[in-house]
Amino acid sequence: MARILIVEDDKLLNEGISIVLKKHGHTVLSGYSYNEALCLFLNNNFELILLDINLPDRSGLELCNEIRKKSDVPIIFITANDTEQDIVNGFVNGCDDYIAKPFSLEVMNRRIQAVLRRTGTEDKSIFRSGEISINYEKMVVSKGKISLKLTATEYKLLTLLTQNSGQVLTRDIILQRLWGTDEAFVDENAVSVNMRRLRQKIEDDPKNPKYIKTVFGIGYTWGEESCR
Structure with a gap:
């Protein structure tokens, strides 16, 4: 930005x-x-x-x-x-x-x-989209002027979505990126549970999300147009 x-x-x-x-x-x-x-x-x-x-x-x-x-x-x-x-x-x-x-x-x-x-003036360490701001170097997430407290998994999930803004990430890709290909015991519901918790923290209306959009039958994408 x-x-x-x-x-x-x-x-x-x-x-x-x-x-x-x-x-x-x-x-x-x-x-x-x-x-x-x-x-x-x-x-x-x-x-x-x-x-x-x-x-x-x-x-x-x-x-x-x-x-x-x-x-x-x-x-x-x-x-x-x-x-x-x-x-x-x-x-x-x-x-x-x-x-x-x-x-x-x-x-x-x-x-x-x-x-x-x-x-060389593009700052890739800071991501902003709407009210959401992420400092990747400091691992700090804010919504407007409010600092958000995320779990390690929620932060990794948010980072994965925002660093691939504009792309649809399948559940399989998210499972692999967050838990590793060897973690076969991780249930697919882990994605849904963490996605729901993350939405509750960043969305004004989690049932009508502005940022994390569901692509039915495929996966998720970061919905706000943004640029790193």
């Missing part, structure tokens, strides 16, 4: 991007002009900046140049200026990637992930 600054004067688009990024676990601040964005940049630490070129007061190219005097933070231009020369100018002025409007929010998210990986 990363701390991201969105610099976009279109409030609806800014809000839409913000919602998507927060769903993927990022922390987001929004600026709507050159001056507001520069102030946010100078008073915060960001791992990535999404920057529109056509701002109401000054050009995003100028802001990119100003930021580059002080920081190597990755910058992705998001702009309607989509000619070849516009794109070349973006890279000449110091951007790391260039996304022309209109664009798919999913494609944008993938481009962000690629830039974070390439620049």
